Amino acid sequence: MIAIAAAANENLAHISNVLIYSAMAVYTLAFLAHIAEWVFGSRSAVGRTAAAITTEAGAARAAAGASAQGGGTAVLERPKVVTRAATGSRDVPDGPGAAGTSEKGDVYGRIAVSLTVLSFLLHAGSVLTRALSVQRAPWGNMYEFSTTFGMTVVGVYLGLLAFKKNVRWLGLPLTTTILLDLGLAVSVLYTESDQLVPALHSYWLWIHVSTAILCGAAFWVGACSTLLYLFRDGYEARLVEGRTGAGLRRYLDELPQDRRYARFKAKLALRTDNPMSRLPAAATLDKLGYRINATVFPLWTFTIIAGAIWAEAAWGRYWGWDPKEVWSFITWVAYACFLHARATAGWKGRKAAYIALAAFGCYIFNYYGVNIFVTGKHSYAGV
Amino acid sequence: MGTTETPPAADGAADETDAAAAGSRLSTAPEEERGQAVPGSFGGVRKPGAFGYAAWAARETIGWARWFWRQLTSMRVALILLFLLSLATVPGSLVPQTSVDAVKAEGWRKSHETLGPLYDKLGLFHVYSSVWFSAIYILLFTSLVGCIVPRTWQFVGQLRGRPPAAPRNLRRLPAHTTWRTDAEPEQVLAAARTLLKKRRFRTEPGSDSVASEKGYLREAGNLVFHIALIVLLIAFASGQLWKSEGQKLIVEGDGFANTLVQYDDFKSGSLFTADDLKPFSFYLDDFEATYERTGPQRGTPRTYEAHVTYHEGADGPGRKATVKVNEPLETSGSKVYLIGHGYAPVVTVRDGQGDVAFRGGIPSLPIDNNITESTVLKVGDYRTKDGKKDQIGFKGNFVPTLDLKTGTMLSQFPDLDNPRLVLTAYHGWLGTNSGTPQNVYQLDVSKMQQFKDKDGNPFAQALKVGDTMTLPDGGTLKFEGIKPWATFQISQQPGNSTALAGAVAALAGVAGSLFIQRRRVWVRAVRGKDGHTVVELAGLGRSESAKLPEELADLAAALQADAPPVTATDAPDPAESAESADPSAASEGARA
Ligand code: HEM
Numbered sequence: 001m002i003a004i005a006a007a008a009n010e011n012l013a014h015i016s017n018v019l020i021y022s023a024m025a026v027y028t029l030a031f032l033a034h035i036a037e038w039v040f041g042s043r044s045a046v047g048r049t050a051a052a053i054t055t056e057a058g059a060a061r062a063a064a065g066a067s068a069q070g071g072g073t074a075v076l077e078r079p080k081v082v083t084r085a086a087t088g089s090r091d092v093p094d095g096p097g098a099a100g101t102s103e104k105g106d107v108y109g110r111i112a113v114s115l116t117v118l119s120f121l122l123h124a125g126s127v128l129t130r131a132l133s134v135q136r137a138p139w140g141n142m143y144e145f146s147t148t149f150g151m152t153v154v155g156v157y158l159g160l161l162a163f164k165k166n167v168r169w170l171g172l173p174l175t176t177t178i179l180l181d182l183g184l185a186v187s188v189l190y191t192e193s194d195q196l197v198p199a200l201h202s203y204w205l206w207i208h209v210s211t212a213i214l215c216g217a218a219f220w221v222g223a224c225s226t227l228l229y230l231f232r233d234g235y236e237a238r239l240v241e242g243r244t245g246a247g248l249r250r251y252l253d254e255l256p257q258d259r260r261y262a263r264f265k266a267k268l269a270l271r272t273d274n275p276m277s278r279l280p281a282a283a284t285l286d287k288l289g290y291r292i293n294a295t296v297f298p299l300w301t302f303t304i305i306a307g308a309i310w311a312e313a314a315w316g317r318y319w320g321w322d323p324k325e326v327w328s329f330i331t332w333v334a335y336a337c338f339l340h341a342r343a344t345a346g347w348k349g350r351k352a353a354y355i356a357l358a359a360f361g362c363y364i365f366n367y368y369g370v371n372i373f374v375t376g377k378h379s380y381a382g383v
Numbered sequence: 384m385g386t387t388e389t390p391p392a393a394d395g396a397a398d399e400t401d402a403a404a405a406g407s408r409l410s411t412a413p414e415e416e417r418g419q420a421v422p423g424s425f426g427g428v429r430k431p432g433a434f435g436y437a438a439w440a441a442r443e444t445i446g447w448a449r450w451f452w453r454q455l456t457s458m459r460v461a462l463i464l465l466f467l468l469s470l471a472t473v474p475g476s477l478v479p480q481t482s483v484d485a486v487k488a489e490g491w492r493k494s495h496e497t498l499g500p501l502y503d504k505l506g507l508f509h510v511y512s513s514v515w516f517s518a519i520y521i522l523l524f525t526s527l528v529g530c531i532v533p534r535t536w537q538f539v540g541q542l543r544g545r546p547p548a549a550p551r552n553l554r555r556l557p558a559h560t561t562w563r564t565d566a567e568p569e570q571v572l573a574a575a576r577t578l579l580k581k582r583r584f585r586t587e588p589g590s591d592s593v594a595s596e597k598g599y600l601r602e603a604g605n606l607v608f609h610i611a612l613i614v615l616l617i618a619f620a621s622g623q624l625w626k627s628e629g630q631k632l633i634v635e636g637d638g639f640a641n642t643l644v645q646y647d648d649f650k651s652g653s654l655f656t657a658d659d660l661k662p663f664s665f666y667l668d669d670f671e672a673t674y675e676r677t678g679p680q681r682g683t684p685r686t687y688e689a690h691v692t693y694h695e696g697a698d699g700p701g702r703k704a705t706v707k708v709n710e711p712l713e714t715s716g717s718k719v720y721l722i723g724h725g726y727a728p729v730v731t732v733r734d735g736q737g738d739v740a741f742r743g744g745i746p747s748l749p750i751d752n753n754i755t756e757s758t759v760l761k762v763g764d765y766r767t768k769d770g771k772k773d774q775i776g777f778k779g780n781f782v783p784t785l786d787l788k789t790g791t792m793l794s795q796f797p798d799l800d801n802p803r804l805v806l807t808a809y810h811g812w813l814g815t816n817s818g819t820p821q822n823v824y825q826l827d828v829s830k831m832q833q834f835k836d837k838d839g840n841p842f843a844q845a846l847k848v849g850d851t852m853t854l855p856d857g858g859t860l861k862f863e864g865i866k867p868w869a870t871f872q873i874s875q876q877p878g879n880s881t882a883l884a885g886a887v888a889a890l891a892g893v894a895g896s897l898f899i900q901r902r903r904v905w906v907r908a909v910r911g912k913d914g915h916t917v918v919e920l921a922g923l924g925r926s927e928s929a930k931l932p933e934e935l936a937d938l939a940a941a942l943q944a945d946a947p948p949v950t951a952t953d954a955p956d957p958a959e960s961a962e963s964a965d966p967s968a969a970s971e972g973a974r975a
Contacts, residue, residue, distance in 0.1 A: 079560045079562065079920075079936050079939035079940055079943065080560060080936075081558050081559065081560045081932040081933075081935050081936045081939070082554075082558070082559055082560065083557060083558050083932050084555070084556070084557050084558075192678065192680070202709040204709075294897045295897070295898075297893065297897060298890060298893050298894040298897060298898075301889065301890050301893055302890055305886045305887070305890060308886070309883070310709075312879065313709050313710065313711065314708060314709045314720075315720070315722075316628065316711065316718060316720040316722075316872050316874045317628075317874065317876065318879065318882065319619065320482075320483060321475055321476075321480060321482065321483055321510075321511050322483065323476040326472055326473075326475055326476040327476060329472060330469045330472050330473065330476075333465055333468055333469040333472070334469050336465055337462060337465045337466050337469065339897075340458065340461060340462045340465060341462055343412055343458060344458040344459055344462050345458075345459075346459070347459075347462060355466075362469075370476070374476060374477065
């Protein structure tokens with residue numbers, strides 16, 4: 001029995017490796033297609049709309065107000081519900097997406113998504129064959145964590161797309177991250193497929209690790225959304241002040257030469273405003289980030305509880321301040337901080353966003369940092 | 384665009400307060416008190432005389448105390464304390480902790496001459512019981528209690544209260560819809576009330592409207608979550624105070640009874656007493672280990688199984704059990720974990736007179752992953768060939784798999800493929816009676832001489848099972864066999880089930896708190912100027928949510944069964960064009 005397991009079905013393990021390299025190749029193509037999407041988008045007429053957006057938004061608001069006054073809306077089908085943005089929010093509409101208004105860009109974007117689906121299938125195949133080759137959950141070491149984590153991130157993204165959520169703008173950051181993650185996995189973290197040490201023989205492995213990975217994948221989407229919120233928020237603030245496009249150029253011309261930092265920021269803005277204008281509105285990004293983080297928080301709580309139950313069975317205490325436990329706790333408290341910040345005056349918006357990013361940083365540190373730099377009971381994970 | 388129905392500007396302000404009332408008490412979160420950040424002098428005017436002063440001082444003290452308490456229980460301070468808690472937790476993962484690995488912590492302290500004492504002062508070797516860490520979480524939990532109690536009362540009040548009446552202008556709410564119908568206003572309102580009740584809204588009729596509210600479980604969940612955190616803390620703390628945790632190495636065939644003296648190593652919480660140890664005993668019948676034979680992870684353990692016979696209580700019947708790494712034995716309120724294993728070479732030592740001076744297994748300590756072990760045997764009661772009293776110490780290695788081709792004496796595999804016992808011997812004074820406790824795994828050779836062979840080289844020999852080594856003074860050591868040993872951790876930790884219950888409650892609470900929306904829906908039906916009944920529906924949630932408009936649309940659609948809309952034949956409706964330009968329409972996907 002052991003001899004059979006030890007043979008570890010090398011064939012399957014080999015297939016798994018071939019699949020992961022194929023997936024990486026296709027992800028690279030998807031990455032390039034997304035770049036093309038953004039590039040063609042930038043040549044589209046989006047630039048024009050930058051200035052128009054605010055006036056359009058103003059017009060839209062006035063119109064919405066009018067409809068509210070109109071009283072007798074003629075609705076025979078499903079009733080139309082008029083929504084009002086919360087007071088104080090900017091009421092800027094979502095951008096058109098990476099492709100802008102360029103049809104060519106849109107075609108590239110669609111190609112990118114199709115390629116992502118294809119590489120996701122290859123990726124999933126690799127994880128599955130790896131699992132079959134060792135006849136256990138494929139989470140025995142960092143290589144396996146990383147490939148499964150990447151797969152789950154793509155899965156979450158495709159799932160959101162499948163549910164018709166407006167997340168195609170995530171494509172480029174997604175493919176970039178996946179390539180980094182898999183690149184690191186196959187080069188630095190690679191471990192031959194093999195059996196588990198006795199401490200990992202437990203059905204809690206399935207429960208605890210799978211939820212931990214799912215949480216991380218969803219937190220990643222939340223963090224991306226939050227990060228882009230910060231950029232887009234800055235862009236919208238300038239939009240309202242009229243410091244985009246020509247206005248920004250004028251502002252830059254008037255800035256004295258010695259105000260280096262301000263000039264640098266303005267120049268950066270000049271370059272990034274175009275992609276920014278194609279992103280969803282800051283309010284949309286903010287909300288998406290919040291929704292995801294808030295949805296995942298209970299799952300992360302569960303992950304920690306499951307880990308504690310397992311630790312109790314394996315090591316005789318449910319909580320022992322092992323570095324991995326410590327950082328899960330820090331991550332948990334940081335996300336709790338974020339949720340509190342959203343409910344505290346003066347902390348909503350950008351400040352809460354910074355906390356959310358820091359919380360995600362804690363998750364990532366727990367994942368890479370603790371495994372690599374800190375030794376503890378979890379360090380048999382075979383870095 | 385502005386129609387005749389546009390309310391005058393003065394009404395706008397009234398609408399605001401109206402809308403604020405509609406949204407009041409939608410949560411139990413503490414009020415934001417921005418103006419209160421700086422306390423004034425609470426004492427007020429000080430009347431002359433000692434009495435005046437005392438009264439002033441009392442007012443001042445109470446004022447400050449209340450100010451402090453309000454600060455402590457505000458959301459902002461809770462946020463800051465949470466933030467501090469996460470920061471304060473960090474150093475414990477970077478500096479070795481005495482409670483986690485005492486040896487490592489001690490080593491670190493010794494190797495960092497300047498930082499060591501400084502860290503010691505700061506309590507960085509025991510972060511989680513340090514003063515500053517405790518201060519943070521005690522403040523946080525005080526704040527939590529100070530927050531929960533008023534919120535609970537408030538929530539009870541809300542449960543008893545009724546949803547607030549419909550604001551005058553429903554169109555100002557975040558989501559609303561309206562249509563005209565030929566049904567009578569009373570009919571519409573009655574239908575609306577039935578509908579809302581069926582959907583489990585709590586409803587309250589008004590003169591021309593129905594108010595309703597749903598989602599109280601959100602607040603309940605939030606309170607349960609925060610209370611569960613307190614339960615968790617108490618369970619954890621009591622576990623720490625009353626826990627006991629000891630280790631015992633048992634050679635195959637030997638046993639253990641749960642009394643303090645039997646432990647090799649014992650730690651306990653500060654309120655634990657020896658009487659708290661529940662009686663039970665167990666014997667290690669047999670230990671089995673298997674290892675990976677091939678591949679890159681050759682030598683990695685695959686299974687560890689300790690087969691034991693245990694007796695519950697002082698003299699319960701013997702029962703068999705298997706202890707594995709993830710599967711402790713539970714008996715008499717204690718848990719017995721398997722945490723390590725190794726080999727004990729079994730030897731017989733005869734002295735120069737031929738009398739047995741020692742017989743038994745020598746538990747040896749593994750020094751690497753292939754279980755190369757360091758072996759020490761002290762024989763205190765020993766006579767030389769000439770009958771003189773002497774003491775003998777053996778020292779060396781036990782090697783489960785020796786492979787001389789590799790050129791090292793280190794074991795090449797953890798299983799017993801080619802076991803050897805490599806020993807050298809000393810005689811003289813072991814120092815065992817000197818009063819200071821001695822480590823059985825270390826031989827102090829400062830008062831001993833090593834035996835020499837005929838050529839004057841240090842005496843040493845590698846033994847196979849069955850071999851005998853003869854010392855220059857006539858004594859012998861026979862390598863009789865090998866027995867495995869296992870180390871067990873025996874822990875008793877009260878409060879585990881309370882902690883689990885707290886954790887589960889926290890989980891359920893936080894899920895309720897985050898997934899349930901608390902929201903209010905109002906329906907108004909009045910007869911319009913044209914004789915039709917104007918129905919208006921509006922909703923308000925605690926935060927903007929995509930679900931609320933959807934729900935409102937659902938409700939409206941259901942209500943239209945009883946109040947069918949009439950098509951407006953007069954003036955073209957501006958709403959059509961407005962809807963397509965509605966900024967929220969484009970982002971609907973992401974908001975869902
Ligand atoms: C012990 C540390 C604490 C943790 C881990 C914690 C965690 C959380 C979490 C995860 C939420 C999110 C639930 C939601 O948004 O509905 C929350 C909400 C809340 N917490 Fe805490 N909390 C702690 C302490 C406190 C304290 C000390 C207070 C009182 C000042 C407090 C007051 C609140 C309030 C009012 C909400 C509801 C906010 C809302 O309605 O959105 N919490 N808490």
